[in-house]
Amino acid sequence: MKIVSGGVCAAKGFQAAGIHCGIRANHSKRDLALIVSSVPASAAAVYTTNLVKGAPLTVTKRHISDGVAQAVICNSGNANTCNANGIEIAEEMSALTAQALGIRAQDVVVASTGVIGQPLNIAPIAAGIAPLKAALSDDGSADACEAIMTTDVKKKEIAVEFTVGGKTCHLGGIAKGSGMIHPNMATMLVFLTTDAAIAPAMLTKALQGDIRKTFNMISVDGDTSTNDMVAILANGLAGNDEITAEGEDFSAFMQALNTVNVYLCRGIAADGEGATKLLECAVSGAKDEAAAKTVAKSVVCSNLTKAAMFGEDANWGRVLCAIGYSGADVDVDKVGVSFRSAAGSVEVCRDGAGVPFSEKVAAQVLHESEIDILVTLGDGDGAATAWGCDLSYEYVRINGDYRT
């Protein structure tokens, strides 16, 4: 397996585009994205568990209930959530897209992201579909990626090349963060494409299995979005024998999927609103995997730990505190904690109590932009990793006047 360029266009038969259609006032910011497969594709998606759900999710769920999709249309700048006419608008977005592309409306995945509770005007989208279609190209992934961004600062895009049954396959994705990130059974917006041939049921299985270890293990601010969705389209153009069961081919596919998703997870966490540092909490020695996940998530979600990391302060008591209130069954007298980064590592806690450490070394370790918080629980074989970011002044500034 190797990393390749092209994002969602790396897989054969996929084109993408992103333009400014006018949902956003800022003319330099693209706000409408399109991803199209030249042939109908197997499709699967997972969605937020928030009871308040964006209208596009309801429509997408209905559209891909037959396991088939051919295009993804997504706008930023407005979430089309908590609006009386939300479903109608999402259906209209799908219909306009289908009409322009000459495909079926029920083969369109529709998504929206942005402010909640403000009616979404269909006019700029209706006017934008034709130029959007005209802009479709094999190099369009970056533009599509930009068009789904809200407060994101960096583009999150990747693709890999791998082999299934002797055939070269590709799997790529784009993702949008960067606030209201605390996924539960799904996450933010992530669109994945692959030319591997895989049956819809296996595609769903692969996606649902992988997100438990990837997108469900990230948090920027503890707020689970209303519009989270991860959707994947597999058009089979790589020519491999369709994956219809578990086995070597499915494993190869899962590995590619996991590589892409971990990359996007780290990208989303690192580009969390206002973030200056990516935090990775790796827990080992837990009673079981569930306990490890609970502890890892609790640490990356702790505002106090996040603020300490922003301040580059090795205040490990806050890590212990977050472990203690996580709800996981932990013997606190066996807990060990180290901080690690490109600059080295420093052990700060052993057997639940502090150990002497050099504040100078700790400061060097924490000065890096990617910090690993290593937690050992000494209680079993359970392990898990969660990703988050620090809490900065900028997070507050961004969210103090998001609407205005």
Place this chain on the structure above:
Amino acid sequence: MKIVSGGVCAAKGFQAAGIHCGIRANHSKRDLALIVSSVPASAAAVYTTNLVKGAPLTVTKRHISDGVAQAVICNSGNANTCNANGIEIAEEMSALTAQALGIRAQDVVVASTGVIGQPLNIAPIAAGIAPLKAALSDDGSADACEAIMTTDVKKKEIAVEFTVGGKTCHLGGIAKGSGMIHPNMATMLVFLTTDAAIAPAMLTKALQGDIRKTFNMISVDGDTSTNDMVAILANGLAGNDEITAEGEDFSAFMQALNTVNVYLCRGIAADGEGATKLLECAVSGAKDEAAAKTVAKSVVCSNLTKAAMFGEDANWGRVLCAIGYSGADVDVDKVGVSFRSAAGSVEVCRDGAGVPFSEKVAAQVLHESEIDILVTLGDGDGAATAWGCDLSYEYVRINGDYRT
């Protein structure tokens, strides 16, 4: 019932003091507090559910297992938590206090608050006990209150006068916030005193009953402290017939306790780290009280809602979002939201969708320092109130370099 002055010294037979003994480098900040009853008192306490527990909690639990206490000793500047010799130090603090006062060590409630994981030096405490005892007075509540403060900006102190069986009683308290506040079965540090006569079992019942609606309903940052404790001493000097069962007298006592605790809760939330606004979320129309509590807590804990309130932005979609991911069984299509303050009120959401409102009026409402977020669920009779605060730049600054 009426509000009176005197804090923890309002009840007959209680004296208090707070001095600087040298745990903190800053000589102008008191760091050691003492509250003493002239006679042994009924005692009850509730503690944090964090698995990582401060050593003083373990010692206090043991000391008041017989339902009796006579003094409270508490230092700030160091939590005496995650230290190998923590229990020993907490026992020594108790013994030194008991010796100076001529009481039993097992009648001392001991507490600590501050940095986790740094050994607590007993020397300044040992040297401080004599001057602390010498400073005891009927006006000492404010000094004791100051001595337990960490990042708190405002003193949180109150007392009420009420009648039990024809006798005038008093109940007062002091509280310490202001970060790592997300109580669960207990909270921060709160010391309450009363001269009402009440049996230990009923005192425990009263305290455990009340905190479910008071201290367990506040959050500053979602981090449940390791050193949370609410302790109450009742010395019986008011001369009422001892309260030994439910009934009129117990109800009068509960009402006094609730008045004091709600006041302290609001004070702790308003003085949350970096807070510029007190948020009160009142939920009504829930299926049951548990659902109402879950929703109210979720709203005041949402970083995005908190940041929007800091920015005085009527971004009600974030309130809806927090209701949706709370875990409570809610029909999102029936949700209503209004913001209210001293400047007026503004309805922003009805039946789960936005309603037109004046941004000018909303800005006036949200410009106040106390904001009510009123949520109606239209689904039953369950109601609950939770308190929190906004999320500001200052929170990040305070917590970016708390240790240094």
